[in-house]
Amino acid sequence: MSPLLDVQGLTKRFGGLTANANIAFDVNEGEIVGIIGPNGAGKSTLFDLITGFQSPNAGRALLDGRDITGLRPDRIGRLGLARTFQKLKPFVDLTVTENVMVGALAHTPVLKTAREQALESLAFVDLLDKRNHFARELSTGQRKRLELARALAMSPRLILMDEVTGGVDQRSVAGLVALVRELKQRGVTIVMIEHNMQVIMRLADRILALHAGRRIAFGAPDEVRSDAAVVDAYLGTIDHAA
Amino acid sequence: MSRELILQAIISGLLMGLIYALVAVGLTLIFGLMEIVNFAHGEFLMLAMFMAFWFWALAGLDPLVSLPFVVVLLAVAGILAHFGIIRRLLKAPMLAQVCGTFGLGVALRAAAQFLWTPDFRTVTNPAIAGRVQIGSIFIGQPQLITGGVCLLSFAALWWFVTRTETGLGLQATAQDRQAAAVMGIPTERMFALGWAIGMGCVGIAGTMLSTFYYIFPDVGTNFALLAFVAVALGGFGSIAGSLLAGLLIGLVESLGGLLLDPSYKTLIVFALYLAVVIFRPQGLFGRF
Amino acid sequence: MLKSALAENLWPRPPLWVGAFGAAALALLLAYPFIFTTPFAHHLMILILLYALMAQSWNVVAGFSGQISLGQAIFFGIGAYSSTVLFAKYGITPWAGLMVGMLLSALAAVAIGVPTLRLRGHYFAIATLLIGSSVQIVFQRWDWVGAASGLYVPIERASPWFYLQFHTSKVPYYYLALGAVAAGYFAVWKLRRSRLGFRLQAMRDDPDAAASLGIAIARHKVLAFMISAAMMSVAGTFYAQYVLVLDPERLFSAEISIIVLLMTVLGGSGTLWGPALGAAILVPLSEYSRIWFGGTGRTIDLILYGILILLVCMWRPSGILSLLEERIRRRAEIP
Numbered sequence: 001m002s003p004l005l006d007v008q009g010l011t012k013r014f015g016g017l018t019a020n021a022n023i024a025f026d027v028n029e030g031e032i033v034g035i036i037g038p039n040g041a042g043k044s045t046l047f048d049l050i051t052g053f054q055s056p057n058a059g060r061a062l063l064d065g066r067d068i069t070g071l072r073p074d075r076i077g078r079l080g081l082a083r084t085f086q087k088l089k090p091f092v093d094l095t096v097t098e099n100v101m102v103g104a105l106a107h108t109p110v111l112k113t114a115r116e117q118a119l120e121s122l123a124f125v126d127l128l129d130k131r132n133h134f135a136r137e138l139s140t141g142q143r144k145r146l147e148l149a150r151a152l153a154m155s156p157r158l159i160l161m162d163e164v165t166g167g168v169d170q171r172s173v174a175g176l177v178a179l180v181r182e183l184k185q186r187g188v189t190i191v192m193i194e195h196n197m198q199v200i201m202r203l204a205d206r207i208l209a210l211h212a213g214r215r216i217a218f219g220a221p222d223e224v225r226s227d228a229a230v231v232d233a234y235l236g237t238i239d240h241a242a
Numbered sequence: 243m244s245r246e247l248i249l250q251a252i253i254s255g256l257l258m259g260l261i262y263a264l265v266a267v268g269l270t271l272i273f274g275l276m277e278i279v280n281f282a283h284g285e286f287l288m289l290a291m292f293m294a295f296w297f298w299a300l301a302g303l304d305p306l307v308s309l310p311f312v313v314v315l316l317a318v319a320g321i322l323a324h325f326g327i328i329r330r331l332l333k334a335p336m337l338a339q340v341c342g343t344f345g346l347g348v349a350l351r352a353a354a355q356f357l358w359t360p361d362f363r364t365v366t367n368p369a370i371a372g373r374v375q376i377g378s379i380f381i382g383q384p385q386l387i388t389g390g391v392c393l394l395s396f397a398a399l400w401w402f403v404t405r406t407e408t409g410l411g412l413q414a415t416a417q418d419r420q421a422a423a424v425m426g427i428p429t430e431r432m433f434a435l436g437w438a439i440g441m442g443c444v445g446i447a448g449t450m451l452s453t454f455y456y457i458f459p460d461v462g463t464n465f466a467l468l469a470f471v472a473v474a475l476g477g478f479g480s481i482a483g484s485l486l487a488g489l490l491i492g493l494v495e496s497l498g499g500l501l502l503d504p505s506y507k508t509l510i511v512f513a514l515y516l517a518v519v520i521f522r523p524q525g526l527f528g529r530f
Numbered sequence: 531m532l533k534s535a536l537a538e539n540l541w542p543r544p545p546l547w548v549g550a551f552g553a554a555a556l557a558l559l560l561a562y563p564f565i566f567t568t569p570f571a572h573h574l575m576i577l578i579l580l581y582a583l584m585a586q587s588w589n590v591v592a593g594f595s596g597q598i599s600l601g602q603a604i605f606f607g608i609g610a611y612s613s614t615v616l617f618a619k620y621g622i623t624p625w626a627g628l629m630v631g632m633l634l635s636a637l638a639a640v641a642i643g644v645p646t647l648r649l650r651g652h653y654f655a656i657a658t659l660l661i662g663s664s665v666q667i668v669f670q671r672w673d674w675v676g677a678a679s680g681l682y683v684p685i686e687r688a689s690p691w692f693y694l695q696f697h698t699s700k701v702p703y704y705y706l707a708l709g710a711v712a713a714g715y716f717a718v719w720k721l722r723r724s725r726l727g728f729r730l731q732a733m734r735d736d737p738d739a740a741a742s743l744g745i746a747i748a749r750h751k752v753l754a755f756m757i758s759a760a761m762m763s764v765a766g767t768f769y770a771q772y773v774l775v776l777d778p779e780r781l782f783s784a785e786i787s788i789i790v791l792l793m794t795v796l797g798g799s800g801t802l803w804g805p806a807l808g809a810a811i812l813v814p815l816s817e818y819s820r821i822w823f824g825g826t827g828r829t830i831d832l833i834l835y836g837i838l839i840l841l842v843c844m845w846r847p848s849g850i851l852s853l854l855e856e857r858i859r860r861r862a863e864i865p
């Protein structure tokens with residue numbers, strides 16, 4: 001079976017700096033692929049390349065066999081690829097419900113339906129109690145969940161999550177992990193950039209390790225964790241993930 | 243179209259361009275530092291021109307003599323503007339920043355019209371007057387001296403920003419204010435300094451303009467528009483960019499007025515802006 | 531909780547007093563010309579209504595969609611000139627001229643918008659300033675439309691409703707203006723909570739996130755610009771028929787572009803009634819300062835406008851209405 005997302009040799013250069021060099025990996029339907037790497041490894045740039053926010057200098061990305069390289073972000077969104085952003089981007093002057101409705105409106109023109117889907121999405125991330133508040137009133141953890149709910153309301157086939165547990169307290173991390181597991185149960189394919197090793201080792205089916213813009217490992221968590229290059233790059237960080 | 247006429251247009255265009263450049267550099271400095279566009283910039287220029295005028299009309303001081311006073315007054319005005327107004331606006335969304343400085347400009351322009359009437363004023367016997375003749379080209383002395391003063395100002399500014407510690411602090415804050423703050427460079431003070439210098443430049447430009455240009459409440463609007471074009475053309479935040487862009491605009495305006503209809507010369511400059519911003523958004527030397 | 535949330539009304543109900551206030555205001559507006567019978571009172575209200583429409587036009591492109599246009603006067607002028615030229619040169623009724631004006635303005639919005647809307651905020655604002663100035667210069671040199679002397683709308687005393695000119699009383703103008711404002715505000719009321727409206731507001735709040743959710747940004751920016759241009763054009767046609775004289779200096783002036791911005795920001799950008807509130811405050815301010823201070827009144831009101839806007843932007847950038855909105859919400863104890 002062909003992969004849902006197939007990334008072939010994506011490369012991005014900014015002047016003299018190569019942010020991504022020949023990155024290749026694939027994501028099968030229904031699995032969770034984690035992306036790890038030290039700061040500056042090029043993870044967010046990779047997301048930008050896949051979702052059309054930046055155009056690559058070389059390489060391609062295929063979504064379910066269809067070439068999406070260089071397409072505009074909104075086009076890619078409509079094809080079923082959703083993403084969250086590391087730097088949270090809520091629609092501050094809209095209510096929480098309205099925020100998520102914008103996601104639902106991507107595939108349904110009917111407001112009532114969009115609202116129902118939005119509320120379901122909010123229930124899923126446990127943000128229903130804030131549904132009539134303006135997005136600007138939410139805490140960071142709540143904004144993370146809002147971002148997720150909004151992306152999920154698109155009913156995407158594939159969702160790219162950028163640092164979903166970043167800046168969130170321990171208790172909430174457990175909640176988010178449960179959410180991601182539940183998502184997988186529902187058949188959503190997930191690619192997640194994560195710094196939290198414990199989280200990623202537990203959740204991911206396969207892990208892509210980046211370092212200085214290059215792929216240094218790609219495979220099952222156990223393989224990656226013991227890969228020499230990865231250990232090198234992390235200087236023992238992986239040992240803490242038990 | 244004689245060669246003399248074209249040469250004449252080129253020279254007067256370049257000289258005028260130096261003024262545009264000096265007005266623009268204040269705008270670009272402020273934007274480079276704090277990413278706010280001062281839509282009241284033209285009105286500050288107008289104030290400088292009026293200050294020079296009143297120093298002359300009431301105290302008999304020639305603009306060349308009152309120059310340092312006007313510069314200091316404008317610098318102070320800039321600092322006051324920053325602490326009183328801009329500091330608050332920085333926290334507001336961009337819409338509020340645009341509208342806020344716009345409102346300030348509207349109020350200043352109307353106040354000038356209220357206090358001093360819309361009449362055109364001139365400084366009628368400045369110390370520098372008359373024309374200089376080089377070959378068959380005539381250049382007004384005030385314009386020539388103004389050009390020289392502008393160039394000197396640019397040189398001084400360049401030296402300050404690249405060779406002094408404070409100047410480097412300005413550059414650091416412009417590039418990454420958090421990193422600069424961590425290294426002990428006080429952001430607030432740098433912002434205030436940026437405003438002081440920016441307005442000081444406007445003070446110089448305004449005073450020199452008063453030696454040969456009409457002075458009236460709306461005079462700042464057109465200069466401001468051209469300054470915006472210069473800043474976009476040269477690159478938001480680039481001093482060298484402002485200089486080159488200003489010169490280019492002066493040139494285009496002057497030659498355009500000569501070769502086409504004089505009333506269309508502003509249109510040509512605007513077309514230039516659109517062309518630059520569409521095809522090269524970062525301008526000549528802009529950062530992003 | 532989901533079940534109860536689903537069962538809730540789609541949109542929060544405004545408190546009772548708002549409904550009562552609205553009904554009273556509506557009654558007052560409908561009966562206004564007969565309560566206040568002087569021509570000046572009529573003129574004042576007509577101006578307020580006209581500006582309320584124009585300010586709403588800016589609200590659509592900036593308050594709801596986030597594109598700060600400083601050149602709305604362009605479309606005002608196009609509206610005024612379209613209907614007048616068609617009438618003066620070809621005898622076509624201004625009603626048709628109104629439609630043509632709207633079409634031409636929408637086309638102009640596309641022509642201007644496509645190359646410039648891709649620019650970032652400040653650049654776009656400056657571009658609209660420059661284009662506005664350029665259009666003014668062009669019309670001041672264009673002989674076919676009267677160049678700097680402008681145009682006169684030919685006087686017709688018969689069939690006032692066909693020719694859209696009323697010479698015995700301003701009252702018909704009042705109701706026309708009221709009708710235009712009602713139509714415009716109704717359209718925006720519908721827009722605000724529609725699929726398009728939410729997408730525009732999303733685009734305003736965060737274009738990147740909006741794009742990732744399937745919203746074609748460039749297309750939506752141009753669309754907002756077109757709607758706003760059409761609204762401005764209606765105001766322009768109305769104004770031409772009201773004053774019967776077209777002066778390019780005034781019609782395309784930056785002052786108009788600025789004032790509609792000031793009104794909306796003051797009243798509350800991004801709200802439905804903000805523009806109307808701003809107009810209701812600033813127009814009387816302007817007219818009365820002209821009366822009290824005579825000739826210099828023209829500048830006093832601008833000084834006040836400018837300072838008012840500056841203060842609003844410094845302390846309450848979301849405008850006066852947001853203060854009210856917050857009070858209401860706090861009282862309603864939103865769950």
